[in-house]
Amino acid sequence: MNRPKPAFGLLLAVAASLAVAGCTSESGKTPADTSGSASTKTPGRLTGAGATFPYPIYSKWFSDYAAKTGVKINYQSIGSGGGIRQLSEETVDFGASDAPMNDTELAAAKGGPILHFPTVLGAVVVTYNIPGLSAPLRLTSAILADIFAGRVTKWNASAVATLNPGVQLPNSDILVVHRTDGSGTTFIFTSYLAATSPAWKAGPGAGKEVAWPVGLGGKGNEGVAGQVKQTPGAIGYIELAYANQNKLPYAAIQNSTGAFVVPTIASVTAAAASIADTLSASSDYRVSVANAAGKDAYPISSMTWLLVYKNQRDSVKGKELVDFLRWSYETGYESAAALDYAPLPAKLRERLIARLGMISLGGA
Amino acid sequence: MSTDASPPLVPGQAAPPTESGDLSRSIASSGAGDRVYTGLTTFFALCIPLLLAFLALEIGRAAWPAFSRFGLGFITSSEWNVPAGRFGAAPAIFGTIVSSVIALVLATPLAIGVAIFLSEFAPPWLQQPVAFLVDLLAAIPSVVYGLWGIFVLIPLLRDPVIPFLRDTLHLGATPFFAGPAYGPSMLAAGVILAIMSLPYISAVSREVLRAVPRSQREAALALGATRWEMIWDAVLPNARSGIIGGVILGLGRALGETMAVTMVIGNRAEISASLLAPGYTMASLIANEFSEATSDLHLSALMAVGGVLFVITIVVNGIARWLVWTVERGAAG
Numbered sequence: 001m002n003r004p005k006p007a008f009g010l011l012l013a014v015a016a017s018l019a020v021a022g023c024t025s026e027s028g029k030t031p032a033d034t035s036g037s038a039s040t041k042t043p044g045r046l047t048g049a050g051a052t053f054p055y056p057i058y059s060k061w062f063s064d065y066a067a068k069t070g071v072k073i074n075y076q077s078i079g080s081g082g083g084i085r086q087l088s089e090e091t092v093d094f095g096a097s098d099a100p101m102n103d104t105e106l107a108a109a110k111g112g113p114i115l116h117f118p119t120v121l122g123a124v125v126v127t128y129n130i131p132g133l134s135a136p137l138r139l140t141s142a143i144l145a146d147i148f149a150g151r152v153t154k155w156n157a158s159a160v161a162t163l164n165p166g167v168q169l170p171n172s173d174i175l176v177v178h179r180t181d182g183s184g185t186t187f188i189f190t191s192y193l194a195a196t197s198p199a200w201k202a203g204p205g206a207g208k209e210v211a212w213p214v215g216l217g218g219k220g221n222e223g224v225a226g227q228v229k230q231t232p233g234a235i236g237y238i239e240l241a242y243a244n245q246n247k248l249p250y251a252a253i254q255n256s257t258g259a260f261v262v263p264t265i266a267s268v269t270a271a272a273a274s275i276a277d278t279l280s281a282s283s284d285y286r287v288s289v290a291n292a293a294g295k296d297a298y299p300i301s302s303m304t305w306l307l308v309y310k311n312q313r314d315s316v317k318g319k320e321l322v323d324f325l326r327w328s329y330e331t332g333y334e335s336a337a338a339l340d341y342a343p344l345p346a347k348l349r350e351r352l353i354a355r356l357g358m359i360s361l362g363g364a
Numbered sequence: 365m366s367t368d369a370s371p372p373l374v375p376g377q378a379a380p381p382t383e384s385g386d387l388s389r390s391i392a393s394s395g396a397g398d399r400v401y402t403g404l405t406t407f408f409a410l411c412i413p414l415l416l417a418f419l420a421l422e423i424g425r426a427a428w429p430a431f432s433r434f435g436l437g438f439i440t441s442s443e444w445n446v447p448a449g450r451f452g453a454a455p456a457i458f459g460t461i462v463s464s465v466i467a468l469v470l471a472t473p474l475a476i477g478v479a480i481f482l483s484e485f486a487p488p489w490l491q492q493p494v495a496f497l498v499d500l501l502a503a504i505p506s507v508v509y510g511l512w513g514i515f516v517l518i519p520l521l522r523d524p525v526i527p528f529l530r531d532t533l534h535l536g537a538t539p540f541f542a543g544p545a546y547g548p549s550m551l552a553a554g555v556i557l558a559i560m561s562l563p564y565i566s567a568v569s570r571e572v573l574r575a576v577p578r579s580q581r582e583a584a585l586a587l588g589a590t591r592w593e594m595i596w597d598a599v600l601p602n603a604r605s606g607i608i609g610g611v612i613l614g615l616g617r618a619l620g621e622t623m624a625v626t627m628v629i630g631n632r633a634e635i636s637a638s639l640l641a642p643g644y645t646m647a648s649l650i651a652n653e654f655s656e657a658t659s660d661l662h663l664s665a666l667m668a669v670g671g672v673l674f675v676i677t678i679v680v681n682g683i684a685r686w687l688v689w690t691v692e693r694g695a696a697g
Contacts, residue, residue: 079656080656080658082655104659173544180626180648180652181651181652181653181655182446182655182656184656207446208446208658209446209652209656211443211444215632216548216630216642217632217642217644219631227548230519230547231546
């Protein structure tokens with residue numbers, strides 16, 4: 001029984017040295033050159049982690065940017081929560097989240113103040129399965145809140161019927177399908193309901209996962225979409241990109257001006273255009289574009305953010321990060337629409353480029 | 365899980381020759397190489413309990429804030445409300461246990477039937493292919509089971525199966541089959557789990573049945589027993605403890621299964637008597653919420669769910685050991 005001790009010690013030592021080697025080789029990648037032209041002479045490497053929703057556009061950006069400048073950005077789409085945690089622990093150079101960090105989370109970050117940089121816009125659409133319906137269903141926030149809270153349970157309820165004159169609505173039960181995994185999609189949708197319906201705000205509230213009063217839970221966009229597709233009478237919410245790629249029907253939603261708006265890249269960008277005037281370079285960008293003003297604005301829209309420390313301790317990495325963000329606002333945004341993300345409006349992008357100056361580089 | 369089932373695999377045959385103690389001692393003292401070998405294997409053997417203890421310690425530490433905040437209410441409360449910061453895991457605990465029990469009720473008779481057929485009745489040319497196919501069920505990734513569940517099983521349940529159970533068998537009047545049937549449900553999860561745990565139960569049972577000495581069968585036949593009586597009275601009693609071990613292995617599989625269940629159970633944190641209502645399991649709850657959990661209490665609550673699942677698994681395995689032990693003693697006495 002005493003014999004295993006030396007072997008145990010040896011193995012521990014091997015494991016420890018491996019771990020140390022792993023760490024040093026990571027941080028050892030930092031180029032010593034601090035003159036600033038890191039991108040051309042010694043291509044750097046940035047690591048980030050966070051939201052899964054913008055992963056397709058981020059990975060396109062990172063690969064385009066690497067091809068252009070040689071700066072490799074390694075992004076792990078582990079979810080917004082994980083991204084915030086890893087940034088707080090300073091294990092990654094930047095985080096990404098679909099929901100802005102709250103004040104408690106900001107206070108807990110080890111590397112000081114964190115700036116939110118919106119990158120693209122996403123939208124959540126309401127999809128449904130009503131056999132024989134061709135035109136998009138028209139819905140308002142009040143009806144949506146009632147349906148998802150279980151107060152309206154039949155498709156031919158008068159509240160739905162009056163919004164959709166001339167549409168033959170079935171006398172069938174409404175089956176609510178919601179996301180069961182914590183997700184930015186749920187955050188966007190419930191934030192919208194909470195912003196427009198006092199009853200929803202007091203009841204389930206807004207969050208990445210809420211206690212749904214009724215309905216079935218599906219895992220991921222595909223879980224919700226699959227459930228809705230298979231069940232006549234079902235209604236659910238999914239990302240616009242997923243709905244477009246899978247050719248799912250979605251509803252036109254009444255916005256704050258009373259117009260019924262179908263989600264498109266343009267109508268989602270329009271949602272952000274209305275708030276651009278209220279923001280300056282130094283504003284807090286943790287803003288919601290849910291139910292935004294503007295007659296073309298699609299109301300269930302939201303920005304997604306990159307999270308960056310205000311004081312970049314490593315000036316080289318800090319500069320690379322700023323350069324990348326500037327590139328994304330000047331050039332990268334052009335590729336967003338092809339991947340079903342809405343680019344930020346031009347005015348907002350200009351403000352954000354000015355905002356990059358707030359990042360201070362290097363304590364060294 | 366799988367390590368637990370190996371002892372009951374060959375009941376009554378595990379006893380090594382009595383002089384092996386002396387033998388191993390003489391081997392151990394015969395050279396430095398042997399000493400190193402003994403040390404190394406002892407170390408490997410100790411790694412597992414150490415790892416388990418470390419796991420328990422870490423889960424306990426991470427789960428402590430939730431347990432101390434909610435106390436027993438964590439296990440008895442049905443409210444899982446993330447924005448409000450109130451966590452009660454009762455529906456998930458209920459769902460884990462009920463879906464696993466459904467799985468065992470469906471899988472055990474089927475698996476034992478398969479095992480009896482393969483070890484007693486099947487002609488040699490059929491034995492190998494059927495055994496291979498049954499074992500193959502264990503090799504299918506669980507996400508594939510989940511997809512199959514969504515696209516094949518649930519539509520099947522919705523159309524012929526549930527109306528048959530309700531109207532033809534008149535089970536609709538019982539609370540177990542009441543309420544609207546959407547498809548994703550405790551029943552769907554139970555059926556998927558039954559299919560997934562079947563190969564484990566059947567493979568173990570098959571080996572155990574094969575291990576029953578030929579002389580037992582011959583003796584029974586010689587006493588004038590029919591083939592069926594021979595299996596029922598001579599073979600099965602001998603294999604009892606091993607079969608229970610196999611069932612427990614299947615139960616372990618069912619308790620911990622995550623992906624396939626998440627895809628078909630409906631993920632609704634509610635306790636309902638109806639098997640057609642959606643439910644939730646502990647493993648699904650953790651898998652669904654862990655990646656986006658930001659608040660410390662939420663993370664701790666998820667860890668606490670993991671801790672409860674851990675304890676339930678240990679208790680189930682403890683009961684299984686005890687069952688195997690009493691059965692073996694009963695058989696010997």
